[in-house]
Amino acid sequence: MPLPAPRKKLSTPESVYLVEVIKGMFLTMSHVIKNIFDQDRFRTIEYPDMRKPMAARYRGAHRLTTRPDGKVKCVACMCCPTICPANCITIIAGEAADDPAEKFPVEFDIDMLRCIFCGFCVEACPKDAIRMDTKIYEINAYTRQDMVHNKSYMINLMDGVKPQAEDVYRSHPEQAPAGYTFDEKPVV
Amino acid sequence: MSFEDVLPYLLVVAKCVFAVAFVMNIVPLLIWGERKGAAYIQDRPGPNRADIMGIRAGGLVHTLNDVVKLVMKEDIIPQHVERFYWALAPVIAMSVALVTFIVVPFGDYITIPVGGVLEQVPLKVSDIDGGLLFVLAMTSLGVYGIMLAGWASNNKFSLLGGLRASAQMVSYELAMGLSAVVIFLGAGSLSLSVIAEQQSGAIWNWNVFSLPGAIAFVLFWIAAFAETNRTPFDLPEGEAELVGGYHTEYSSLRFALFFMAEYANMIVASAVTATLFFGGYNVPFLDGATIRAHSDILVAALGFGAVPALLSFAVVAFKRRNRPFYRAIAADDIRHREPKFWVATWGGLAVAHAGIGVLGLTGIIGASSFGPDVVAFVLQLTALALKVLLGCWIMIWVRWTVPRFRYDQLMNLGWRVMLPLALVNVFFAALWIIVKESLFA
Ligand code: SF4
Numbered sequence A: 001m002p003l004p005a006p007r008k009k010l011s012t013p014e015s016v017y018l019v020e021v022i023k024g025m026f027l028t029m030s031h032v033i034k035n036i037f038d039q040d041r042f043r044t045i046e047y048p049d050m051r052k053p054m055a056a057r058y059r060g061a062h063r064l065t066t067r068p069d070g071k072v073k074c075v076a077c078m079c080c081p082t083i084c085p086a087n088c089i090t091i092i093a094g095e096a097a098d099d100p101a102e103k104f105p106v107e108f109d110i111d112m113l114r115c116i117f118c119g120f121c122v123e124a125c126p127k128d129a130i131r132m133d134t135k136i137y138e139i140n141a142y143t144r145q146d147m148v149h150n151k152s153y154m155i156n157l158m159d160g161v162k163p164q165a166e167d168v169y170r171s172h173p174e175q176a177p178a179g180y181t182f183d184e185k186p187v188v
Numbered sequence B: 001m002s003f004e005d006v007l008p009y010l011l012v013v014a015k016c017v018f019a020v021a022f023v024m025n026i027v028p029l030l031i032w033g034e035r036k037g038a039a040y041i042q043d044r045p046g047p048n049r050a051d052i053m054g055i056r057a058g059g060l061v062h063t064l065n066d067v068v069k070l071v072m073k074e075d076i077i078p079q080h081v082e083r084f085y086w087a088l089a090p091v092i093a094m095s096v097a098l099v100t101f102i103v104v105p106f107g108d109y110i111t112i113p114v115g116g117v118l119e120q121v122p123l124k125v126s127d128i129d130g131g132l133l134f135v136l137a138m139t140s141l142g143v144y145g146i147m148l149a150g151w152a153s154n155n156k157f158s159l160l161g162g163l164r165a166s167a168q169m170v171s172y173e174l175a176m177g178l179s180a181v182v183i184f185l186g187a188g189s190l191s192l193s194v195i196a197e198q199q200s201g202a203i204w205n206w207n208v209f210s211l212p213g214a215i216a217f218v219l220f221w222i223a224a225f226a227e228t229n230r231t232p233f234d235l236p237e238g239e240a241e242l243v244g245g246y247h248t249e250y251s252s253l254r255f256a257l258f259f260m261a262e263y264a265n266m267i268v269a270s271a272v273t274a275t276l277f278f279g280g281y282n283v284p285f286l287d288g289a290t291i292r293a294h295s296d297i298l299v300a301a302l303g304f305g306a307v308p309a310l311l312s313f314a315v316v317a318f319k320r321r322n323r324p325f326y327r328a329i330a331a332d333d334i335r336h337r338e339p340k341f342w343v344a345t346w347g348g349l350a351v352a353h354a355g356i357g358v359l360g361l362t363g364i365i366g367a368s369s370f371g372p373d374v375v376a377f378v379l380q381l382t383a384l385a386l387k388v389l390l391g392c393w394i395m396i397w398v399r400w401t402v403p404r405f406r407y408d409q410l411m412n413l414g415w416r417v418m419l420p421l422a423l424v425n426v427f428f429a430a431l432w433i434i435v436k437e438s439l440f441a
């Protein structure tokens, strides 16, 4: 058994507990007064009104990228379901009608309840067809079924993201891209 | 029966209602102060999301939310409790806390006509001669609520909490009583209104500004922490080791009663301390007669004096619309009303106070039969309320500064430090009085 650490001998003013209590009270009061006069001292981020800016490499919800003509870039090569350690990607491949040499995913589901956000699928993809650069961390639903993100959901994922990015840019204007314009005028 | 016949009875009822309302209205304010104070001490904004039509009032709305939440919660009665005593305990805790307030005077007197003669009615619910003894008796009764809750819960953690509460009460009650002895040695009376009256006038008439009084105040105040079970003496509910202590098994409104009883106890302890040591309802340098004689000037001075303060609040509220928060929320968010609301409120209050000042200048208050009494009542009540709020704030402030005592430290402090000190202080006070009287009489 380890011996108890030797106790520090208290000095006389320390052993009169009251003095130390009053010193402590002055310390806490100084915080109160500073905070009353400058409320922007708080480190608290007032989510959901304000958001923390996510790092550039933050792995958020997956999205599927598209070619200029609007078709998914994915060629259903099955690299990502193969590497996925959580085994949560399900792809049903089909042949493109206009070009029988080309494959494409008829269905592309990711079970977000099982995903561990390792990003291996992004690394594995030869076509840059799957990305996790959305910075979306609010992945939630009322049913298990809704937690399975399907193809059209992941293609259109960024559509709803504009307002979220705006939140970040409003509370942290320095993060906004140069020349970024807000949808509606911010109140000044 | 004429109106004047029933007036005395009406007055008793009115005073009872007033005393209960005084305590019960400060309770939500304290709950807010506790949370906001804790938050500001810990560098965070605290409750600030609940709003009524966009007005968040710095988190005050959360208190309202709490009430609704506690009322709506399911009242769970565990199978293993002693039903009757278990249900009785929160009632005892709350009612004892409220009853103690009846001996605290909240003003000197008001003049009303009774049976054709003008009579001075003292502003306290009950004029018990042994008021101080009543306070001590009631504060010790308060622990019965906690003990009963601990025992009837039939649960070892609750029982331990109840035991700790009673042991703590026994240890600190002695020091509390002995420090109160110092006060009535000086006052020659146990009645709280006599004690308060003797401290009227200049601020150095307050009991705390004599040497034995100051020592007695420190002892009394520490004992008051122990009696109200506030940190650093909150061992009965020490949640780290006792789950929730005596109120582990309680939910819904029964828990709310314990919760409110704690705050009611704080208010009563502060009110008693204010009355014993800080002049009670007395406004420093203005005794009742002075206030009544100069009521017009006082009203004018206070009315106009408040205007700059209120206007500066309005300016602060106006500036706050530029905070990052208001820039971050959407343009059509209803919380943009907030700065406007506060500017309007503070501005309106400033105008109202200027109006009160003008009223004072016209001199109709001093000329009317009840005007000076009303002014005296309002000022004295405000003085008492401010002293009570300050006391409660110190309790909150200490709670978020000082960690909880260990049990043996608690007992050591009570029996080996505070009790001997209080005893010596009593002798010292007696000596002090003898020396003072032989020197100055
Ligand atoms: S992030 Fe990892 S776990 Fe999630 S789908 Fe991609 S490979 Fe699978």
Ligand code: SF4
Pocket: A073, A074, A075, A076, A077, A078, A079, A080, A081, A091, A121, A124, A125, A126, A127, A128, A129, A130
């Ligand atoms: S690795 Fe890329 S291209 Fe291959 S199936 Fe996955 S998303 Fe499609």
